[in-house]
Amino acid sequence: MDALISYLVNVISLGGTYALLALGLAVIFSVLGLINFAHGELMTLTGYVLLAGILTGQPFWLAVFVAVIAGGISAALMEFAAFRPVRNASGATLLMTSFAVSMLLQVLFQNGISPRGQAVPVPTWLTTSLSIGNSQISKVQIMSITVGVLALLALKFFFDRSYWGWAIRAAADDFEIVGLMGVKASRLISFAFLLSGLLAGVAGVLWVIQRGSVDPLMGFKPVLAAFIVAVIGGLGSLTGAVAGGFILSAIEIALQTWLPPNVMPYRDAITYTIVVIILSIFPNGIFGKRTQEKV
Amino acid sequence: MQRKSGPSKVTKMAVSLSAIMLLSACASGDGEATASGEATAPAAGAACTVKVGVAGSQTGGLAYIDVPNLEGFELWAEQVNAAGGVDGKFTIETVVKDTRSDAAQSATVAAELVAEEISILITPGDADPSIAAGQLAQDAGIAAVSWFGSSPILPLAVGDHMFSNAFGDNTQAKVLADHATEMGYKNAYTLGSPDSAYTNLLPGYFKEAFEANGGKVVGEGTFSMGQASFSVIVDEIKALSPAPDVIMTPAYEPDFPTFIKALRGAGITAAVLGTDGIDSPTTLALADIAEGVTYTTAGVLKNEGAMSTFFTDYNGKYGKDPETIYAVTGYELGLTLDAVVKQAQSCDADAIWQAWSNLEGAQGITGAISYKGGDRMAIREVALVEIKNSERSLVGTFSPDPATVPKAQL
Numbered sequence: 001m002d003a004l005i006s007y008l009v010n011v012i013s014l015g016g017t018y019a020l021l022a023l024g025l026a027v028i029f030s031v032l033g034l035i036n037f038a039h040g041e042l043m044t045l046t047g048y049v050l051l052a053g054i055l056t057g058q059p060f061w062l063a064v065f066v067a068v069i070a071g072g073i074s075a076a077l078m079e080f081a082a083f084r085p086v087r088n089a090s091g092a093t094l095l096m097t098s099f100a101v102s103m104l105l106q107v108l109f110q111n112g113i114s115p116r117g118q119a120v121p122v123p124t125w126l127t128t129s130l131s132i133g134n135s136q137i138s139k140v141q142i143m144s145i146t147v148g149v150l151a152l153l154a155l156k157f158f159f160d161r162s163y164w165g166w167a168i169r170a171a172a173d174d175f176e177i178v179g180l181m182g183v184k185a186s187r188l189i190s191f192a193f194l195l196s197g198l199l200a201g202v203a204g205v206l207w208v209i210q211r212g213s214v215d216p217l218m219g220f221k222p223v224l225a226a227f228i229v230a231v232i233g234g235l236g237s238l239t240g241a242v243a244g245g246f247i248l249s250a251i252e253i254a255l256q257t258w259l260p261p262n263v264m265p266y267r268d269a270i271t272y273t274i275v276v277i278i279l280s281i282f283p284n285g286i287f288g289k290r291t292q293e294k295v
Numbered sequence: 296m297q298r299k300s301g302p303s304k305v306t307k308m309a310v311s312l313s314a315i316m317l318l319s320a321c322a323s324g325d326g327e328a329t330a331s332g333e334a335t336a337p338a339a340g341a342a343c344t345v346k347v348g349v350a351g352s353q354t355g356g357l358a359y360i361d362v363p364n365l366e367g368f369e370l371w372a373e374q375v376n377a378a379g380g381v382d383g384k385f386t387i388e389t390v391v392k393d394t395r396s397d398a399a400q401s402a403t404v405a406a407e408l409v410a411e412e413i414s415i416l417i418t419p420g421d422a423d424p425s426i427a428a429g430q431l432a433q434d435a436g437i438a439a440v441s442w443f444g445s446s447p448i449l450p451l452a453v454g455d456h457m458f459s460n461a462f463g464d465n466t467q468a469k470v471l472a473d474h475a476t477e478m479g480y481k482n483a484y485t486l487g488s489p490d491s492a493y494t495n496l497l498p499g500y501f502k503e504a505f506e507a508n509g510g511k512v513v514g515e516g517t518f519s520m521g522q523a524s525f526s527v528i529v530d531e532i533k534a535l536s537p538a539p540d541v542i543m544t545p546a547y548e549p550d551f552p553t554f555i556k557a558l559r560g561a562g563i564t565a566a567v568l569g570t571d572g573i574d575s576p577t578t579l580a581l582a583d584i585a586e587g588v589t590y591t592t593a594g595v596l597k598n599e600g601a602m603s604t605f606f607t608d609y610n611g612k613y614g615k616d617p618e619t620i621y622a623v624t625g626y627e628l629g630l631t632l633d634a635v636v637k638q639a640q641s642c643d644a645d646a647i648w649q650a651w652s653n654l655e656g657a658q659g660i661t662g663a664i665s666y667k668g669g670d671r672m673a674i675r676e677v678a679l680v681e682i683k684n685s686e687r688s689l690v691g692t693f694s695p696d697p698a699t700v701p702k703a704q705l
């Protein structure tokens with residue numbers, strides 16, 4: 001029973017972060033057909049802003065708030081400076097642009113701040129654990145689950161009830177039709193980047209608080225995981241991004257928990273093999289749309 | 296369709312670029328093979344320039360170790376040249392190229408440097424890229440020295456021209472195991488990662504030495520570098536019976552802070568032993584969480600004693616204090632080269648290699664450094680440091696008997 005509780009807590013806390021990250025990617029993919037690999041650097045930037053806030057003596061909640069907002073604004077600026085000029089170019093050009101932005105930001109962090117990681121001091125109340133039954137659950141995980149679930153609920157409300165939420169959902173189905181219905185493409189794309197940046201900001205704060213440090217290359221692994229999550233769920237599917245986050249988390253945690261020690265070094269390889277099996281059953285992802293090719 | 300065709304074009308482009316890089320690396324390497332040894336060959340004792348090729352990581356995951364090492368080395372070179380060179384006649388010229396923390400790029404850069412007729416090659420502070428770069432120097436008959444790659448497989452994998460400025464991981468593991476035994480710890484848990492030679496082999500060296508001392512390793516965990524969470528591993532440690540009284544891990548940033556936060560957050564109070572990778576302000580800044588963590592390193596980075604002159608000089612050049620011991624080890628690599636060139640009385644690559652192989656008792660900042668009679672890893676003292684009140688506190692310095700040190704695993 002304790003093992004099951006621990007498993008579920010681990011799956012939900014990691015899955016929530018993966019879901020937020022994958023949603024950030026999915027929102028951009030919906031409107032631009034682009035997987036933005038610089039999404040991870042938005043997380044890193046959020047981490048540095050959070051660190052700056054804490055080091056300058058701001059209250060923790062204010063530092064978190066400013067960091068998340070910084071993620072959103074940076075994403076909008078990224079769209080304006082890097083992606084708008086090549087918006088009508090091919091998918092490969094957009095992809096290369098996202099790699100270029102990612103590399104540029106990494107080098108800027110390394111040379112402008114430090115190639116070394118920086119410890120992010122979080123309040124001591126976050127570093128202890130709570131007892132639930134016979135299980136001990138760290139407060140960071142409880143916060144991770146709470147923030148993750150609240151953020152996902154807020155997003156659901158946003159997508160269901162707001163104009164821009166509808167527009168992004170509609171764009172995920174058919175971007176051209178949304179344009180024909182009077183939604184300005186530039187505004188929709190800018191807004192999607194802003195939202196994606198805010199999601200990267202929330203995920204970045206959770207990631208940094210859990211890891212205790214921020215470094216220039218921090219964003220690479222999470223964005224890779226988010227990409228896999230988005231593919232499992234179905235590229236461009238917002239529901240799929242959330243489902244994919246929890247599926248990947250469930251696979252990773254299960255393997256980490258129950259794999260025999262001598263097989264453990266192959267964990268990542270086994271994870272990706274399972275992902276490939278899922279994709280062979282659902283070629284467009286679990287919630288992906290079927291595409292028909294015209295000859 | 297667009298989404299499908301994009302990545303395939305990118306893949307083709309990436310493959311083409313890799314092929315071009317590989318070909319250019321091979322071409323440079325071949326060209327050098329005939330040119331080495333004749334680069335700078337004035338008569339022994341005559342003034343000449345020692346051309347030092349630095350294939351180091353200015354960017355990427357190894358920049359945290361290579362950048363401070365280079366800063367320390369360049370400080371030494373500047374001081375030596377200001378004084379007229381080593382022995383007043385052998386000036387130092389440093390040619391730096393970025394390996395971007397990538398093994399393939401390290402080989403490319405090393406090939407370019409070897410083609411520039413260097414006297415000696417400096418390689419990154421990690422075994423994997425150093426092996427890639429070192430093989431080209433080996434073929435060209437030029438000595439290669441890693442900034443601080445501590446895996447003892449490095450010289451074994453490359454050959455007799457490959458050295459490291461670091462003590463071996465087997466040696467630092469032995470120091471940690473002896474400390475654990477002296478502290479009365481009976482049951483240990485080790486946590487490694489298959490992602491690098493450093494994180495993969497250190498737990499095994501520790502296990503061998505600790506069990507030879509009569510201790511028992513009751514659990515061995517693995518992690519992926521950069522993994523999101525250590526909660527499952529912490530749960531695994533909590534479930535162990537008997538519970539470990541000491542945990543040894545070569546994890547470093549950003550994994551070490553994540554691990555120890557999760558560990559202490561779950562209420563596990565077992566002692567934690569680490570290795571030189573965590574000797575950084577990031578670990579110290581973890582405050583209470585890192586209190587009592589004990590680790591091996593090259594020396595205690597403090598502005599006092601033998602190190603105070605270095606602090607003053609470093610601050611004078613860079614306008615900041617050194618953050619990690621790697622700035623000191625970079626300077627010490629310069630001091631080692633100083634002793635080697637004095638011995639060789641030449642800028643010739645082969646003479647420098649021979650002098651390096653037979654070096655005894657070069658005076659570094661943290662102590663003496665030798666290579667003669669060893670396995671081409673630096674024979675130098677290992678400092679054991681404990682974090683007390685967020686500061687480094689020296690437990691002691693150790694030189695384990697080589698006969699008791701676990702054998703390097705290839």
